[in-house]
Amino acid sequence: MRVPAFFSPGLSKRDRARLKLLEAAVRIFGRKGPDGATVREIARAAGQNVAAIAYYFGGKQKLYDAVMEGILRELWQRLGDLPAEVANLQQQREPAPAEAARLLSRLLSAIYVRLLSRDDAVAIVQLVVREQLGPTSGFETLYRRGFRVLHEALCFLAGVALGRDPRDPETIVRTHTLMGQVYFFAMSREAALRRLGWKSLEGKNAELVVRVLEQNLETLFAGLPRARAGSRVKGGARDIQTQNNPKT
Amino acid sequence: MRVPAFFSPGLSKRDRARLKLLEAAVRIFGRKGPDGATVREIARAAGQNVAAIAYYFGGKQKLYDAVMEGILRELWQRLGDLPAEVANLQQQREPAPAEAARLLSRLLSAIYVRLLSRDDAVAIVQLVVREQLGPTSGFETLYRRGFRVLHEALCFLAGVALGRDPRDPETIVRTHTLMGQVYFFAMSREAALRRLGWKSLEGKNAELVVRVLEQNLETLFAGLPRARAGSRVKGGARDIQTQNNPKT
DNA sequence: GACATTATCAAACATTTGTTTAATATTGTC
DNA sequence: GACAATATTAAACAAATGTTTGATAATGTC
Numbered sequence A, B: 001m002r003v004p005a006f007f008s009p010g011l012s013k014r015d016r017a018r019l020k021l022l023e024a025a026v027r028i029f030g031r032k033g034p035d036g037a038t039v040r041e042i043a044r045a046a047g048q049n050v051a052a053i054a055y056y057f058g059g060k061q062k063l064y065d066a067v068m069e070g071i072l073r074e075l076w077q078r079l080g081d082l083p084a085e086v087a088n089l090q091q092q093r094e095p096a097p098a099e100a101a102r103l104l105s106r107l108l109s110a111i112y113v114r115l116l117s118r119d120d121a122v123a124i125v126q127l128v129v130r131e132q133l134g135p136t137s138g139f140e141t142l143y144r145r146g147f148r149v150l151h152e153a154l155c156f157l158a159g160v161a162l163g164r165d166p167r168d169p170e171t172i173v174r175t176h177t178l179m180g181q182v183y184f185f186a187m188s189r190e191a192a193l194r195r196l197g198w199k200s201l202e203g204k205n206a207e208l209v210v211r212v213l214e215q216n217l218e219t220l221f222a223g224l225p226r227a228r229a230g231s232r233v234k235g236g237a238r239d240i241q242t243q244n245n246p247k248t
Numbered sequence C: 001g002a003c004a005t006t007a008t009c010a011a012a013c014a015t016t017t018g019t020t021t022a023a024t025a026t027t028g029t030c
Numbered sequence D: 001g002a003c004a005a006t007a008t009t010a011a012a013c014a015a016a017t018g019t020t021t022g023a024t025a026a027t028g029t030c
Helices: A013-036 A039-045 A050-057 A060-078 A082-091 A097-116 A119-132 A137-162 A169-187 A189-196 A203-223 B013-036 B039-045 B050-057 B060-078 B082-091 B097-116 B119-132 B137-162 B169-187 B189-196 B203-223
Strands: none
Touching: A013 A039, A013 A050, A013 A060, A013 A119, A013 B013, A039 A050, A039 A060, A050 A060, A060 A097, A060 A119, A060 A137, A082 A097, A082 A137, A097 A119, A097 A137, A097 A169, A097 A203, A119 A137, A119 A169, A119 B119, A119 B189, A137 A169, A137 B189, A169 A189, A169 A203, A169 B169, A169 B189, A169 B203, A189 B119, A189 B137, A189 B169, A203 B169, A203 B203, B013 B039, B013 B050, B013 B060, B013 B119, B039 B050, B039 B060, B050 B060, B060 B097, B060 B119, B060 B137, B082 B097, B082 B137, B097 B119, B097 B137, B097 B169, B097 B203, B119 B137, B119 B169, B137 B169, B169 B189, B169 B203
16 A cells, blocks of 8 residues: 555655655765775664665665765755856846955855855765765766856856956866865864864854854955956856856 | 995885885875775785785885874974974063964965975875774874864964954954965865865966965955954964873 | 895785676656 | 565675796896
8 A cells, every 4th residue: 555645754665765865875975985985784773675776776876976066965955045046147248346246255154154064964975075075986976067067156156256257267267265264173173163163063063163264264355466457357157057067 | 235325315115115105105095095996906006915004014004193193293394394383482471463473374385385286295195184084094194183283373373364363263263264265275275275276276376366465465464453452362283392281 | 144124026815906707676658 | 464566695606816836038247
């Protein structure tokens, strides 16, 4: 007999097994890496038989690919409608520098608060960091549909805020340093926690980080020299909302 | 017959074999991670037999430990006498904020130029980043004798530069954001290279990064509010030169 | 040159790994 | 309830991995 929908909301038994497997896979792939993690451990953690992985996903590699897909969905979902706000600004003919600066600050803060600081996203971040290390299939996916899109959006905002071409190497480098201020907390999470004597990057602690971050950005946008008219925004970035792009 | 010293400078045959294995191990551990790397691959890359690893190091794990030691040595060696300069400043009774700010800038630039940007240090950075992900034996070593020492030194400098207690959470968080501006280039190396269309972070490209970085720091130290006297530097950090410290 | 130490190597070994199989149980449909 | 499709499981399998072994070569010392 089919289990009523209100017991397993919208999910067939098949989908529930897949989901449990996926959740366990994120955790264990994150902790041990694609090579260190074993299908047996993942299956055990998900309360499933080893063969279930081959049955539902077609093997370890395919499971890993599915995990990547899930991470990307989670990533964009957590950012809510902020990407839409950026896209809005991108459509304007003469976006205001102050507005761009403000949105950049909000976006980076949101990335920290909703994503990087979260205890429930540690495994995801671990996985992403690992994939940053080398060009594998996982890296390609995350870069093309995650990092690059976000990076381009941030470069656009920084470009407008500082009156520079978003594709100028200096703008890209500058944006990278801004991004690093936030991402470093996630990438060296354990070390940061220890140095601060914290148990988590969330909650009250997140408030301090966000305060420091926003103060940094404000100071930078106030103090950095703005380019004279002429070297202004030329092309603009790719639209942040068209996330499935080839090339580069 | 013993090979004359000038043919294999100061190295016995034993040491040369160990060295070749170590070099190959850094590269392959860096690329594939401790789990992904196999002893057979490392041995092949080093031109040695598989059994040589057990013979000279006592097994894969011990080889990995030895690699960590080597990385630590390389790390501090590349920083030259900059740590000594920090230690100098730490000994002064009333270190000048401007001098601290200048040294902080020089230190972070040196970390980028001599370490993070270098093509010949990619494998090392990869290994370090991987170890950042979780508390394993490798992490403990790198944290206690690498990250923590550097972090404390930077916090001291930032504290002096901004007139704040180096152990105040806000100072530590602030320092972390400063550090992240540089380290992010190494931690997301591949992504940064692609976004910039660069082949390397070295040379001419490094000049741009350093320029942006120093401009950021200068702007921040000029614009961030300095604490009033009273909330001034209290304890100072541990001495940067005593690198083998227990606790924390 | 003889002898002991050290180094090198291919083969063997025991585990662990991802995957497949084949039998059994469950579920959905009529 | 019968039948077919789908799920689940333990066992089997082949490939790989880290380690050990035992034999042979090279090296250093007297």
